[in-house]
Amino acid sequence: MSTRNEERFAGLLTEAVHTIKRHTSKPIAAVQDELMYALGRETGNPVEYWRKGHIPASQAEFVQLSRELVVRGNLSREWLHRFWGCTDFVGLVEVERELFPAQETARQSLPQRPYERLVGREELTGEILGCLIDEARKGLVAIDGMGGIGKTALAYAVMEQALHGGAFDSAVWVREDAAGPGEGLTYAGTLNAIGLGLGLRDATGRGIAAAEERIAGLLRAQRILLVLDNLETAAEPQAQIAAQVAELLGPHSRALLTSRQRFVHGVYHIHLGGLSSAHGGELLRQEAQARGVVHVAQAGPEELARIVGQTGGSPLALKLAVGQLAYQPADVVAARFQSVRLLQEETDEYARFYRSIFFPSWKLLSGEGRQLLVAMSHFAPGVGGTFPALKAAAGLPIDALAERIDELWRLAFLEIGEASVSSIRYYLHTLTRHFVLSDIVQMG
Secondary structure, eight states, X not given: OOHHHHHHHHHHHHHHHHHHHHHHTOOHHHHHXXXXXXXXXXXXXXXXXXXXXXXXXXXXXXXXXXXXXXXXXXXXXXXXXXXXTTSOOOOHHHHHHHHOHHHHHHHHHSOOOSOSSOOSOHHHHHHHHHHHHOTTSOSEEEEEOSTXXXXXXXXXXXXXXXXXXXXXXXXXXXXXXXXXXXXXXOHHHHHHHHHHHTTOSSTTTTOHHHHHHHHHHHHHHSOEEEEEOOGGGOSSOHHHHHHHHHTTOTTTOEEEEEESXXXXXXXXXXXXXXXXXXXXXXXXXXXXXXXXXXXXXXXXXXXXXXXXXXXXXXXXXXXXXXXXXXXXXXXXXXHHHHTOOTTSOTTOHHHHHHHHHHHHHHTTOOHHHHHHHHHHTTSOTTTOEEHHHHHHHHTOOHHHHHHHHHHHHHTTOEEEEEEOSXXXXXXXXXXXXXXXXXXXXXXX
């Protein structure tokens, strides 16, 4: 065994002993004595000897030492890997599965990566990860935005980077269908999904309070990242579910939420907009390369700029555009995004696209909310108007207009432009404007 490995072993063992001392408030001598008894030694104290760099000669004794240190010190999977790496012993995988069953189950429950390479979101990925690991901030970060704008993809990128960099021990992804096919997510369903991800069977079988206690214990003992995706589909208010989950997290676990509806309180908030023209063109070419649409994959930024403009940089819309560009010229594809007819048959891909990303939120709008949206659709694209301009266009009293702006803002129909304490400019995303200018008004 090399001197370097012996030094690393000594350092890691000493680190573990001091961690147990902090957790238990016991003297070092007492910690070492308890480890000695756990190893079946009745005389002598091998722990002090091993802390000088002498690696145990017996694999059985080393394995038991590893178990005791991880459990007593709440040490991480990564620490175990480094500790084991100082030796030539085998059997790490079996011990790892025994000590970290929740992490094994959680990794198996994660969805597949929804993209080949995420484009244009690098800064946001870093910002969100920084918020999640900053212990001075709240435990919740929320990503909101219209359907198809890339919320799930961004959340996945954050999770992947967090796990790869060791910021969290594992992650649990709660899907919108966790309550069962066709059922909206509830807090009880969320608890059960988290419990399953952490290796618990039927977490809510003994009641909500018991499930909360068991799950909170796991979340507080480890660094777990929970991802609650598409919370707008929940059967209970998303803010209520988020607040209840926040109570479980403890000092080191965090939750990342995505929704088409904005969170108002208790979260660090990221509103996701469309990709820039350059990044939108890059995504078009990447998708075209994957599908073998050569003439699009080889196109320059200026050739694809109109498509990006008419889609507002929506990743889902850009992927739809690639399929259309395979056999239609760019001007035709751009025009069809702009002049969509929602009353057309179900086989029309553009109509299906607009229905999927806007209908769920449109159906939640009040009559005055729809009235304000229609009024805003006549403002210049990307420019919009101030509060007085919206009041004049919509013909609503001040109090009613303020309430409808709040409604549109919560449902992510509104984008915020230039803003100061005394004045804010509101506008519609390009796709939202196309949707409102379609024959949707005729459908009531």
